[in-house]
Structures are given as structure tokens and as C-alpha cells.
Amino acid sequence: MLPDSIPTVTVRARYLSPAGKPLSGSVTFRAPSQLTFPAADVILGGPVVAQLDAQGEIAATLPATDAPDMIPDGWSYTVTEALSSIPAGRSYQVLLPAETPEVDLAEIAPTDPTKPNYVAVRGDSAYEVAVAEGFEGTAADWLDSLVGPRGPQGETGPRGETGPQGERGEEGPAGPPGADGRVQSVNGHAAAEITLAAADVGALAADAAGAPGGVATLDDDGRVPAAQLPDVGGGAVESVNGQTGAVILTATDVDAVPSDDRGAPGGVAALGSDGLVPAAQLPAPSGARNVWTPQALGFQAWSVDPAALANPSATKAAVVKRVYLSGININEPTEVNRVVIFARGWAGSDAVPAARFYAGIYDETGERVATSGQVSTLPAAGQGSGTGPGAKKNHIGSVPVPLMASATLAPGRYWAAFLLSAGSATDFYYMHVQNESPSAPANFFLGEAFQRAWCLDGHTSLPATVDQSAGEVGLDPAVMALALV
Structure with a gap:
């Protein structure tokens, strides 16, 4: 994405065959050299290639050719069309001024085969000509100035004679059939009959469930079946700490201190919320006993x-x-x-x-x-x-x-x-x-x-x-x- 300080123009176009079918190919926009934008600390280089989509359309956002402080300035884009079923694509120049942020190539591309190359240059509008001739005010003021006062209503003229009805003409030939509303392409495939595979829609094939390299299935309980679990060896537990049957372990079975010994005589000291041993579990201070204390x-x-x-x-x-x-x-x-x-x-x-x-x-x-x-x-x-x-x-x-x-x-x-x-x-x-x-x-x-x-x-x-x-x-x-x- 270009910095916000660089003005841009979005160029759109749609290419169809004479029969109304979308064409495929690309349109390349090339500046004459690398473009430097000092204010944005950016140097731009290389062409912009816009691929035609399934509808034969392109959209490309490009720096405006009159961007302020751009180096160089005073240049135009070279547009090169490479389209399917058209052996020799056109190449022509266009200007993309910032005052027109949206433009369609159909409006500025050359149409006269005797003039294959030209630069689309915008002329002054009628309002700009008026300003150059001394008009003062906004464009809306100028438009208002074009409307003069309403003149008096003229007299109603005589009613003309009713003309005779002409004869019905012959029915003309039927025109070529237009494009129907059917799907033109699916996920990039364009054919009369399209068959998509799981990979075309970003999915796994159904036969990958439970297969090596695929995905695990779940049984009716919502768990992975034992047959799909790895063999970790050992089988079922035979004993725990030397005990069998209905085993119940205590702290002494695992060489631990019983929780009941926490803070109990003969047990272990507990820690308070501050991480320190409470004063009640500390030994009585050594020294004199049964004396006056604070x-x-x-x-x-x-x-x-x-x-x-x-x-x-x-x-x-x-x-x-x-x-x-x-x-x-x-x-x-x-x-x-x-x-x-x-x-x-x-x-x-x-x-x-x-x-x-x-x-x-x-x-x-x-x-x-x-x-x-x-x-x-x-x-x-x-x-x-x-x-x-x-x-x-x-x-x-x-x-x-x-x-x-x-x-x-x-x-x-x-x-x-x-x-x-x-x-x-x-x-x-x-x-x-x-x-x-x-x-x-x-x-x-x-x-x-x-x-x-x-x-x-x-x-x-x-x-x-x-x-x-x-x-x-x-x-x-x-x-x-x-x-x-």
C-alpha cells in the first residue's frame, strides 16, 4: 500500500470478445523510470501488471502522473495490452492526473488505428475558461450565471393537422444472442462442464478421513478410536507403587508430606500469603521469660x-x-x-x-x-x-x-x-x-x-x-x- 501522501488514480477496464465473452490476458502499466517521492521517503520502480479476471476486468491503483514533488515529473504511463486471441496487443501512452481519481481505459485508450499512440491530455473546462476571462466565483456560481431570467410566455400557436398513419414496415432480422446469466467460471475453471475436487475449495478429500497422512475420525462418543491412536507400549497398568486391585494411594506411598502436616506439630511450616512463616509458627524468642514485654x-x-x-x-x-x-x-x-x-x-x-x-x-x-x-x-x-x-x-x-x-x-x-x-x-x-x-x-x-x-x-x-x-x-x-x- 502506498503512503497516504502520494495521490493515486484507480484505472479500470473490461475486455470482451465481439460475441460478449470475457477475454483473458493482462494489461501492463509502466512508468519511464524509477519514481522518487522525497516527502514520503519512497522510491517506486518496475511495472504494474493487472491480470484480467473471469469477467475480463482489471483494476489497478497507480501513482498520479502529476503527484507533487515527484522526481521525475512531466511523464506519462506506457500501457501495453496482452490479450488472448489478439496477436498484436496495443501499446499507448496515458496521463493519469490526480484530479480524476477513477478512470476507465475505454474512455482514454486510442480508437483511431491511424493514431496508435497519443497522450490523453485534459483540456480546460468551460468554468476554467470563464475564470481565465475574469469570472469571479465558484463553479456553482458560474452555473447559476448561465441561467437567465424567465421570459414572458408566448401565445399558443394554431393546432397542426393530424398526419396520416404510415404503413407498417418489414420486420428486421434477429440480432445476435446476448450473454446468458449462467456462471462463467468456478474457482478459476472456465469450461462448459466443471467438476471441482476437494483441493479446489480448500478442503480434504473424504477418503482422507482415517487414512495415513489424512485426518483422524471421531466415533459416536466424539473421541478418536483406539485403532487410530499410536502404540505407546506397555498396555494396561498392572500395578501402582506395588499395589494391585482397587488402588488407593496416600502421601507416604509417593514419598510426600501429608497435607494435614501443614502447620501441625511435628509437620511442616505453612507460608502466609506474603510468602513468610506466620509468627504463630515461629519459636518463642530465647531469653528471659515471664517478664514485662511491650x-x-x-x-x-x-x-x-x-x-x-x-x-x-x-x-x-x-x-x-x-x-x-x-x-x-x-x-x-x-x-x-x-x-x-x-x-x-x-x-x-x-x-x-x-x-x-x-x-x-x-x-x-x-x-x-x-x-x-x-x-x-x-x-x-x-x-x-x-x-x-x-x-x-x-x-x-x-x-x-x-x-x-x-x-x-x-x-x-x-x-x-x-x-x-x-x-x-x-x-x-x-x-x-x-x-x-x-x-x-x-x-x-x-x-x-x-x-x-x-x-x-x-x-x-x-x-x-x-x-x-x-x-x-x-x-x-x-x-x-x-x-x-
Whole structure:
């Protein structure tokens, strides 16, 4: 198919014998040389040969001889006819301008035997002549201009005499019989009596069914008969895993683990939808037993057991725009949806409406894996059901900050983060680990550094990443935990 930018002309023709029978043969259209179309990045070469079909017809789509920017230009097609029963076919030139996209050779082929070769050149239309003489307007305007005003109706003339009826003439000879409506050809065969084979209609012969090299037949059940199946050897099964008769195999017969052993004591561990062994099938952590754990008090994990801390006498207020980071160790997949900070004095957002908060979780590479976004409303500390009057009065207790989405933490080390992004220096007092300035005692490690307690100043929201080597470690660390509520 030619590119759309090349204008084309479709040439049609029909060739019949004097008796009205379709001729056979071909018509060749040849340009004088290769044609180059720079705009379409195409070079065309070679003739176009149109074969006459069973009705003696051709149809060929060719580049227009006046295509824009074509190289060369100013040429015509050489048309050569090679027809059956016509020894010497014609050869003549034609122009195919783009303004006539459909043309029939019968309208432009030479008919005068004294002028066997000529170029069909289109002359100017009457409208084009009028425009050349100064007419202004469209072709429709020009046609309208040819119609003058209606003149007055003339008088009715006298009625003429009725002429005598002439004599009936002699009957002329019968004309030659025309082509009848019978089929002229079938699948390319043209004969008085046509017999088609299976191959002529793209089918398999009926005797190919069930024959070697043919096709398989189906029995009354819609299945291939056994006689047409290959011999795979072996015959009927005599035994299965050493058993005969009505054989019933179990997992042990094929050296497999019974499905009932999946997740059962003495069996095999099951995998959850995340491809990991569920926490319920993991062994109990080694170490001390029957001690206070985060789970015993409703948390998933914490930075430190607050009860193990020396209670500093001096209170610490959260510094505005300071990010407090406290290390938390995770040794099994753990789902969380709250970051909890332990308050020594927080009266709630109703009492301190200007305060704004952020909380989040970072992995040990410093990448943020969860965030609360900005939080403008937090409940007062120490107001939970059953809390002692001293804690309620002084607003002491856990303050959970909800995350935007739950996060499942894989085993590893993390930092819980807390930020008072807006408010005043006395809005929020937090429980802290007393430091030994200039360093917090939690930051005692050997090998790869992991600071369990540090801070970053000058932030109005939680950064996407943090760098522990750029943080301050000589400040009082906040006590934080993670929870799933």
C-alpha cells in the first residue's frame, strides 16, 4: 500500500470478445523510470501488471502522473495490452492526473488505428475558461450565471393537422444472442462442464478421513478410536507403587508430606500469603521469660521499658521543629498503625489548639516507611478508663498518633519519630531517658553504628530520609512505642 501522501488514480477496464465473452490476458502499466517521492521517503520502480479476471476486468491503483514533488515529473504511463486471441496487443501512452481519481481505459485508450499512440491530455473546462476571462466565483456560481431570467410566455400557436398513419414496415432480422446469466467460471475453471475436487475449495478429500497422512475420525462418543491412536507400549497398568486391585494411594506411598502436616506439630511450616512463616509458627524468642514485654501492656514494640528508667526530676518539653528519633528492634514481622509517645504533661488539642504534630517510622537506612501526615487533634494523656487520678490530673500516659496507613515491619532495626511542628515550647512534656551529656547512654554499640536516641532540628514536617551521622545525640531521648489499634 502506498503512503497516504502520494495521490493515486484507480484505472479500470473490461475486455470482451465481439460475441460478449470475457477475454483473458493482462494489461501492463509502466512508468519511464524509477519514481522518487522525497516527502514520503519512497522510491517506486518496475511495472504494474493487472491480470484480467473471469469477467475480463482489471483494476489497478497507480501513482498520479502529476503527484507533487515527484522526481521525475512531466511523464506519462506506457500501457501495453496482452490479450488472448489478439496477436498484436496495443501499446499507448496515458496521463493519469490526480484530479480524476477513477478512470476507465475505454474512455482514454486510442480508437483511431491511424493514431496508435497519443497522450490523453485534459483540456480546460468551460468554468476554467470563464475564470481565465475574469469570472469571479465558484463553479456553482458560474452555473447559476448561465441561467437567465424567465421570459414572458408566448401565445399558443394554431393546432397542426393530424398526419396520416404510415404503413407498417418489414420486420428486421434477429440480432445476435446476448450473454446468458449462467456462471462463467468456478474457482478459476472456465469450461462448459466443471467438476471441482476437494483441493479446489480448500478442503480434504473424504477418503482422507482415517487414512495415513489424512485426518483422524471421531466415533459416536466424539473421541478418536483406539485403532487410530499410536502404540505407546506397555498396555494396561498392572500395578501402582506395588499395589494391585482397587488402588488407593496416600502421601507416604509417593514419598510426600501429608497435607494435614501443614502447620501441625511435628509437620511442616505453612507460608502466609506474603510468602513468610506466620509468627504463630515461629519459636518463642530465647531469653528471659515471664517478664514485662511491650505486648503485655498493649504495644507491639517499644524503645525502652519506661519502668526500668530512673525518673528524672526535671521535666522536658518538646522543642518546636525538633524531630525526636528513638530506636526500636523488630525480630519478627510486625504490623503497626500507631506511633505512641509517653507524655508527662499533655492536656490535649482542645486545651492547646495551636499545636500540630507529625509521627513516623524510618528503617535503619534512614528511609521513611510510614507517616501520620500532619495531625492537628490528639487526645489528652492519662484519660483512659481505669487510669489513676494522679495521672489524669497531670495528663501523664501514652499518646497514640495514628499513621496514614498500616505498615508491616520486617525483622530489623527502626526509628520511631515524633515532631511538634507548630505551637509553643511548653505545649507537650515527654517522658525521657536521662542522658549523660554530651551523649545518651543508649548510644553504646560496637560495630556498625545504630544510634538508639538522637534528634534533628529545624523541621516543619517529617523528611523523606534521615541521616544519623548529622543528628544531635546529646539531648534527652523520648520514650516511644509502636502499637496496632
